[in-house]
Amino acid sequence: MLFEKNKFDFVINLAAQAGVRYSIDNPYAYINSNLIGFINILEACRNNPVQHLYYASSSSVYGKNKKVPFSEKDNVDNPVSLYAATKKANELLAAAYHNLYEISCTGLRFFTVYGPWGRPDMAYYSFTEDILKGKTIKVFNNGDLKRDFTYIDDIIESIYLLFQKDKTKSTLVNRVLNIGNNKPENLLDFISILEKKLGIEAKKQYLPMQQGDVYETYADIDELIKITGYIPKVKLKSGLSHFIKWYRDYYSQNK
Numbered sequence: 001m002l003f004e005k006n007k008f009d010f011v012i013n014l015a016a017q018a019g020v021r022y023s024i025d026n027p028y029a030y031i032n033s034n035l036i037g038f039i040n041i042l043e044a045c046r047n048n049p050v051q052h053l054y055y056a057s058s059s060s061v062y063g064k065n066k067k068v069p070f071s072e073k074d075n076v077d078n079p080v081s082l083y084a085a086t087k088k089a090n091e092l093l094a095a096a097y098h099n100l101y102e103i104s105c106t107g108l109r110f111f112t113v114y115g116p117w118g119r120p121d122m123a124y125y126s127f128t129e130d131i132l133k134g135k136t137i138k139v140f141n142n143g144d145l146k147r148d149f150t151y152i153d154d155i156i157e158s159i160y161l162l163f164q165k166d167k168t169k170s171t172l173v174n175r176v177l178n179i180g181n182n183k184p185e186n187l188l189d190f191i192s193i194l195e196k197k198l199g200i201e202a203k204k205q206y207l208p209m210q211q212g213d214v215y216e217t218y219a220d221i222d223e224l225i226k227i228t229g230y231i232p233k234v235k236l237k238s239g240l241s242h243f244i245k246w247y248r249d250y251y252s253q254n255k
Helices: 002-006 020-025 027-047 082-101 123-132 152-166 187-198 222-228 236-253
Strands: 010-013 052-058 105-110 136-140 174-179 203-207
Touching: 002 027, 010 027, 010 152, 020 027, 020 082, 027 052, 027 082, 052 082, 052 152, 082 105, 082 174, 105 152, 123 136, 123 187, 123 236, 136 187, 152 174, 152 222, 174 222, 187 236
Parallel strands: 010 052, 052 105, 105 174, 136 203
Antiparallel strands: none
């Protein structure tokens, strides 16, 4: 077994079935990956003791909470999607294994991660593809949505800084931390930036709010800053420029 052979001190588990909308039509994919898959990781950590387990949670656990920015201290007992429910379940399972087997666990609540090699179903990716192909993009809630877009490089840096702090400590912890940009952007402003970067005006179909979606995501990152000194660096305009350059290069080479 991988854990037995390598004797890991730290485990960073970011694998999961992600996405709110897909979970509505394909619930078993989320149960198999996010629950059964995650319990396998926890069992491996129990049977081959590790110093610390980091795992992917999500801003989706906050559901339709009205108070913003979202804080780790907020109640998250009312998920509005199966995906969110599985991520909350991950946090509860990690807490149980922490209490039973003294495993240090940190759940990372990611906020709208974007950038190269991202998920094709996410808005920034699918919008780019559809705009370039002249297809109509679907704009839900008539564009009145806000998202705390967080560039992938900032996500990586935050995890690295957290790991560097934790590897020198032996204190047992069980915690969840927000990792976001701490700056929600309006969906229509996001589309406008994308149009300018691509040099093409998008064809838009305005639709009502989609089932399972939320109006706004907004990360309170004070706790992460206190622990690591993390400050997000990449602004949305720069992040989308990086992504579009990657997208054009990647698909020009893989036609």
